[in-house]
Amino acid sequence: MEYPQESFVATTFAPGSFWARRREVVRSQTLRHQLQMLKQTGRYDAFKLKWHPSYAEPPTIYPIPNHQFWDSDVAKWIEGACHLLMDHFDAEIDAAVKELVQMIREAQHPDGYLNIHYSVVEPGKRFTNLRDMHELYNAGHLIEAALAHHIYYKHDGLLSPILKYVDLLAATFGDQDGQIPGYPGHPEIELALLRLYKVTADPKHLLLARFFIEERGNPKGGKEKRHYYDVEAEARGEKKHDLPMYFPAARSFWYQQAHVPIVEQETIEGHSVRAMYLLTAVADLVQIYQPASEIGAKFLPTLHILWANMIEKKTYVTGGIGAMKKWEGFGVDYFLPQGTDEGGCYAETCAAIGVMMLAERMLQVELNSHYADIMELCMYNAVLTGMSLDGKAFTYVNQLASSDQDLSQRHEWFECACCPPNVTRTLGFLGGYLWSHSISHQSVVVNVHLYTSATLDLQVCDSTVKVTQKTDWPWNGDVEFEVDTEGPSVDLELRLRIPGWATSWEMTPRPNDPLIKDGYLFLSTEWLQNNSRFRLSCPMKPRVVRPNPLTMQPVAYVTRGPIVYCVEDVDHPWEDHHFKRTIFDPNASLREELRTEPDCFVAIIAENGAAGELDTSSWEGQIVAPSKNEAVSNFRDLCFVPYYLRANRGGRGQMRVGLRVL
Amino acid sequence: MEYPQESFVATTFAPGSFWARRREVVRSQTLRHQLQMLKQTGRYDAFKLKWHPSYAEPPTIYPIPNHQFWDSDVAKWIEGACHLLMDHFDAEIDAAVKELVQMIREAQHPDGYLNIHYSVVEPGKRFTNLRDMHELYNAGHLIEAALAHHIYYKHDGLLSPILKYVDLLAATFGDQDGQIPGYPGHPEIELALLRLYKVTADPKHLLLARFFIEERGNPKGGKEKRHYYDVEAEARGEKKHDLPMYFPAARSFWYQQAHVPIVEQETIEGHSVRAMYLLTAVADLVQIYQPASEIGAKFLPTLHILWANMIEKKTYVTGGIGAMKKWEGFGVDYFLPQGTDEGGCYAETCAAIGVMMLAERMLQVELNSHYADIMELCMYNAVLTGMSLDGKAFTYVNQLASSDQDLSQRHEWFECACCPPNVTRTLGFLGGYLWSHSISHQSVVVNVHLYTSATLDLQVCDSTVKVTQKTDWPWNGDVEFEVDTEGPSVDLELRLRIPGWATSWEMTPRPNDPLIKDGYLFLSTEWLQNNSRFRLSCPMKPRVVRPNPLTMQPVAYVTRGPIVYCVEDVDHPWEDHHFKRTIFDPNASLREELRTEPDCFVAIIAENGAAGELDTSSWEGQIVAPSKNEAVSNFRDLCFVPYYLRANRGGRGQMRVGLRVL
Structure with a gap:
């Protein structure tokens, strides 16, 4: 299992190239702009656990308090900052990360609990509304921030309190006596726990993620043998028809992909970001247990079914997903109007980031250029459109057509600000999406998914393998490759994606009997030994x-x-x-x-x-x-x-x- | 002001003709079938005010108890029965009407109040939820039933208790001290009160209807200077997000056409039946006060705007209206998918009946064949499709395309059974839609809107004027006319609608310089005196x-x-x-x-x-x-x-x- 959030460190973007320039804008402009926004809106100081006037505001999206996501906004910014600090040290950003980490550490309860809202606004009500509140989603982003922090700062300053929080969660949730048999309304912690498991190898991290995934949508969960969201709603004294704004009817648990257990789901439904984060974790679980295992055989067919349903019937040409504003998600099959005045189009930036995440995970489960095609599509379109060229303005919704009521325009921030820092962190670890690799003794296989000017440096035993690509992609389809090994010789194998949109392609020099499998051109060790420089050309035409x-x-x-x-x-x-x-x-x-x-x-x-x-x-x-x-x-x-x-x-x-x- | 529910008595359908056969099926089959359904389901005996097990059922359409409309189901059946008994006496139907009337009389409270639900299930809660409950809607249908009963039975057996109920309503609702400044969530009583006013000439009937219409959607209503639905919801202790199933969000008063005052509405929104019943009453108000009056000038532009918006942008080819199932009503402009699997199509039978009602009223305000075209379209398509040939099975939703989840099929009855008896009563007074007339001394003008084989008999002073049309419409576009006067000569003028779908038409004999105005061919007294028989031909081609x-x-x-x-x-x-x-x-x-x-x-x-x-x-x-x-x-x-x-x-x-x- 390889995560782009970790593997990206091996990639260096060539200065001045398409993505290097975008990342430089994010590093030099966006991080600072977003830091300023965090400060202006109260998010920056929120972990000080003092009252903020906005906590008294009525929720814009009933019943979710507007500040409910603040923990995650800060966490995603920390994550992005840690990724980008690697490019270039920035004292202001570094100081802010350090201060935030200190605040987070101090905000932790003695038992490990860590959440702004339930510390300041509703103390004593923790874990009483998993369905609507973003408590575990925030926890997931804190875990991801801690992992990024750990990679950059190389100490446990953030990871250590987060591990303590995770211990509390692992003790709290599960199917044992005295545990809560629930799972988060907004998935995120599942994929974060699986990433954490890779670092800690602590089985309770794996098992907690697995519990959340397998228990989800269980109609006969827990001791009460009922759907957990019914149990907790009743415990809250909630009336059946006290409807969250995103529920078209009572018990619309498909909004959270919890209407039935995941393996019984046959179409992709509900909130699109939640769906992507959830399926990303499911793909990780399949990969960790391996596709041929019982877990793999249980979940892989569902991943295929839901992916196919989404791509064929519920995805826009830009890679954007979700037509329905009310639940920020999927409509019926083939319902894909272009804008509000034609019946709807949502295509949230975070959802397209989620598609990239899921596509990348599927590529690890099975190398097929189809997934990389979709990943590239989202990256250049539905995701990249989410940020202005100057890095200081963002979109949340990405319609395919404007209307008088919904102009095509960007905003410097949002009340619900999930998208801006999500773009930041995604561009931070973008290098991890370009290629994946597996090392075994003195041999290495590199799958090249995306083309841009960048170098991959891999340590293979005592050698360094460098794969360099140079191109004017996405404007020109010629990619010059150079492979190089320093130290004892390494068996390098390369697989180059042939884009699905390419009507033709050419390799110079041309391998004899080129092997193409599932959209990847396989270049053997022998061929590469004789051809350390070569060119792939995928002519781009309107x-x-x-x-x-x-x-x-x-x-x-x-x-x-x-x-x-x-x-x-x-x-x-x-x-x-x-x-x-x-x-x-x-x-x-x-x-x-x-x-x-x-x-x-x-x-x-x-x-x-x-x-x-x-x-x-x-x-x-x-x-x-x-x-x-x-x-x-x-x-x-x-x-x-x-x-x-x-x-x-x-x-x-x-x-x-x-x-x-x- | 002439109402088709009254004027229809002057029309006799030729035996064996298209509509005579449909009406004969309704008289001989549908009335009995529906009577049986009323009995089987508990509706027939409901005015006995005893408990029925179904009163304990959870509402299918929260928060409306399933039996909430029972009063109106019975009332509409009585109305249809009275209309059709005129064709042919039927002892079983007559006995049932008499028994029902007796039950209704006995169900009345000493103060005049008359409602099943608030007598049996929630006594003491009358008039506490005008927004959702159908109390005043039911009252409106009772008024209409009483008017039909009065016409057929020629006594006040039903009208008298209903007038007492209306006295209570007139005392209860209004803007005076101690009155409720509210108005019904489901319009109907407005048009019923205006019909009643024509019979009683009692200004309080006119003024109550006018209050309901003018107060509707007032954001600063009553002494509290707030929207009445907020006031009553607060008084009920209702939480803002305790959402009726048809509200996509809190305070979706556009569902009831009460988001702003009627004259400020610029697009037709919300529940389509409510919209049609409301605008029918508004058109009646304009007609009663006359278009040139202050009231007329206030409301007529809104009628034009909402009608045009509906026909151009929110109506199906069948005359059906309403794409959105959730609120049984209108979507955004031009959002007209054909079926559930394409994004929705509702086109409720009652809504098309409402379009016919509104079109007929608009024809009285201004004679324009456009309204008659739409009336005819609905009658032969969106309305007629609502009943099977045998008169015993019905549709509620009339999609333009079936799907696996919504097959094209009929049902013998519905839990919410508004449509079946609505078709019954509409076919009962169908003759009133064919033509309208105005008599002044020894002269009469007859506007012929629809063509079928039928005779209009009008008493004009001491003469009887007969207008007979004979045709195989809708299969053949030739219509033979014959006009005849018995008694002193009468100045008869005829106006024949030239259908909008007709690509050509012909009159035999052909008038010199035929005058066509707004789609009607004007035939003068002089011409008719020389041509008592003539033929209009509107060739029908695919x-x-x-x-x-x-x-x-x-x-x-x-x-x-x-x-x-x-x-x-x-x-x-x-x-x-x-x-x-x-x-x-x-x-x-x-x-x-x-x-x-x-x-x-x-x-x-x-x-x-x-x-x-x-x-x-x-x-x-x-x-x-x-x-x-x-x-x-x-x-x-x-x-x-x-x-x-x-x-x-x-x-x-x-x-x-x-x-x-x-």
């Missing part, structure tokens, strides 16, 4: 693609390599309807234009691509009309820019990814 | 029509005259996907076929109309794919039958109205 017709979206998308494009009003001053009535000619000639402002990117000009405006005058005052009558006229150029770049260059917030085709 | 492209429904519908067609698996044994993947060739040749089984109707055969099956294999495991790749092959005939006829001829419940076109 493509016009369409969603499954069952989505009822009569639109086409423009993509190029891994990048999904959109149109914005800033390039089309004539537009005033969010491109809702713009008819796109999918046969228009698509011209690439390399631009350098505000950043280097390839724009795509569809010459005469706007084939006109949708004419609905036949339907005025009518329910139906005899013919389509969709007058086509007024041909104009359309300028497509990467979706992640939206809302960075001014304009009125009008944007659309999928344009109507006739 | 048409292929489409929804507004902004609905994102890439489908076409087959219609013919006022009839909307569907396909059913019973005619296409090869179908197993609810026709979801069937591609329709809109250019297929459409052949009419007159059938006589199970009833006379015109089927439409699209020769080679099924151009193949949608092929989505390119999208297997994918989010997007390069091209449409929708293989077209396997041409087969499609047999279209009227939508109202669905689920009458066997089959597996697979049905679709809109077929996909490429």
Whole structure:
């Protein structure tokens, strides 16, 4: 088991490259901006356990107090800071991490308990509402922060109190007498405990995660042989119809993927971030026990079923998931409208980060380029769009089309601020997503999932193996590789992902009988010994693609390599309807234009691509009309820019990814 | 002001004609079947005010007790029975009406109060939950039943206790000291009070309706200067988030069209039946005060705005309204999927009955064939589909496409049984929808809205004016008219609606310079004196029509005259996907076929109309794919039958109205 949050340390991004520049913005701008936000909003000092005026606010998302996630906001920032401090020491960030850790240590109860809300606002009520409150979710992020802190600072200053907290949790939760037979409404601690287990090898960390996963959704849980969320709701004296804002009806436990046990779930449902974090932990469990084990055989089929249902029927072209705002999650199969005014589109940034996490874990379970394709798709689109070029503004919801009620725009922070620090930490350990490897004695296998300019340094016994890739990805599909070993010779094997979007590819020099398996090109030790430098070329061309017709979206998308494009009003001053009535000619000639402002990117000009405006005058005052009558006229150029770049260059917030085709 | 529930008595349907046969089924079968259902379920005896075991059931639609509507179920049945007894005396029905009336009289409290639930189950809690409970809705239906009873039995046996109840209501509700400044969650009593006012001329009946209408949605109502639903919820000790099942969030008063005062509403929202009943009363108020009055000028613009919003953006091709199951009502503009598996379709039978009511009232406010077109559309499609040919099975929801989870099928009754007796009473007074008239001294104007074989007999001073139409409508567009006066001569003027769907029309003999105004052909007294027999021909041809492209429904519908067609698996044994993947060739040749089984109707055969099956294999495991790749092959005939006829001829419940076109 290898976690990108640990393995990333072996990766160095080439200065000036696409991701190096994004990470540099995060390191130099975002961390400081977010630190300022933590301070301004009260989060920074919250572990001092003093009253904050906002604690008295009525919840925006009933019944969750607005500050309920503050622990995790701080934890994710610490995690991101620790990752990025490795690139470059920053005294201000370092001092803030140290101060926060000190506050966290001091906030811990003598018995190990550690939570802001239940220490300050509702003392005595700990663990009484696992369904709605984010107590264990926060604990999970504290564990992940402690692991990152431990890697960077190389001491137990944060890990030690967190381990004490985990001891309390392990004693508290389980199926033994006197234990709480419950599990968190928002999964996160499961995957954190499994990561912790890798470091501690303490079986109680594994077993607690396994209990949370296996008990989830049990209709006959605990001594009472009832669903735990019913038991605890009754204990709280809650009325059945006192509905959390995200429950469309009483007992909507599918919101938390707890309507039935995980292995009985056949479609992906509910809150999309929760679903991804949960399945990531399930994939970890499968990997830890191994796919062929009883645990593996129990859970792997469910992972396949839910993944396939999600990708085929509930995922947007950007990699975004979740159409339904009310529960921040999945709708019925193929229900994927582009925006609020068409029935909904949510595609939360954190959810796409979750897809990346799950895809990466699935790649470890079974090497298949499909998972890496989706990981790359999310990274360049649904995730990257979540942060502005200057690193100081963010999105939470990532619709494919703006509307008057939901403009395409970013915000410097959110009341529920899960997404901004999640992007920060993800970019922090991004190197861990590029490749995975396994070392065995004097041999090493490296699977290259993603292409960018970066070097992987691996210690293999007494040797250092370096794999370097150099490319202008995602604008150019040529990747120059160099492999090098210092010290005694090492058997290196490489597997290069052939992207699913590539209509052709080429290797120079070309191996004889190249072996491709599940979308990876296998390069043998022998071949690499003779070819320490080589080039993979995956030509990038503008493509016009369409969603499954069952989505009822009569639109086409423009993509190029891994990048999904959109149109914005800033390039089309004539537009005033969010491109809702713009008819796109999918046969228009698509011209690439390399631009350098505000950043280097390839724009795509569809010459005469706007084939006109949708004419609905036949339907005025009518329910139906005899013919389509969709007058086509007024041909104009359309300028497509990467979706992640939206809302960075001014304009009125009008944007659309999928344009109507006739 | 003329109400179809009163004016229908002047109409006689020609025996054996389309509607005469439907009404005969209702009279001879449906009334008895529904009487049996009332008896079986406990509704019949409920006014005896004894405990019924079902009163202890948990509510299916929280927080509304399942028996909450029983008063209205009985009232609507009485109303329908009184209408239909006029056609043909039926001793069993007559005896049941008499027994029910006696029970109702005995159920009345000494102070006039009359309600099953608040007499038996929650005595002492009357008028404490106007928002959710159907107390005043029930009162409205009792008023309507009393009016029908009064017309048929010509005595006050039911009207008298109801007037006493209305006295209590008029004393209870209003803005005076000690009165309740509230209004019903489910409108109905408003339109009933306005009908009552026409009979009684008692200003307190008019003023109570006006208070309910004008106070509705007032954010600063009553002495407390707050929204009344907040005031009463607080008085009930209700928690803000104790959500009725139909509220997506706390204070979703738009569900009841009470989010803002009616005149501030700009889009039609919420529960569709409530919206229609409310606007029908508003149109009545405008008509009673006259459009040019202060009241008329206040409300008429809102009627226009909400009607236009509904018809253009929130109505199905069948005349059905409401896509959203959760609140049985309207979604966002243009959100009109065909079935549950595509995002929703509700189109409740009662709502379409409400559209007919509102359209009829708007025709009185302003004669425009557009309203009659919609009235006719609902009557032949969204309403008529609500009852089986044998009159003993019903639908509540009228989706445009079935799915595995929601088959196209009927039921003999419903726990919430509003629709079946609503169809019964509507067919009872159907004659009132055919035409409207106004008499002034020795002259009369008759507006003919709908065509069928029927005679209108009007007493004009000492003369009898007869207008007879004879036609095979809706299968043949030729209508033979005959006008005749017995007694002193009468100045008769006729206005014949030219249907919006008619691509041409002809009059024989043809008037010189025919005057058409707002879709009505005006026939002058002079012309009629010379032409007492004439023929209007509106050729009916199969048409292929489409929804507004902004609905994102890439489908076409087959219609013919006022009839909307569907396909059913019973005619296409090869179908197993609810026709979801069937591609329709809109250019297929459409052949009419007159059938006589199970009833006379015109089927439409699209020769080679099924151009193949949608092929989505390119999208297997994918989010997007390069091209449409929708293989077209396997041409087969499609047999279209009227939508109202669905689920009458066997089959597996697979049905679709809109077929996909490429």
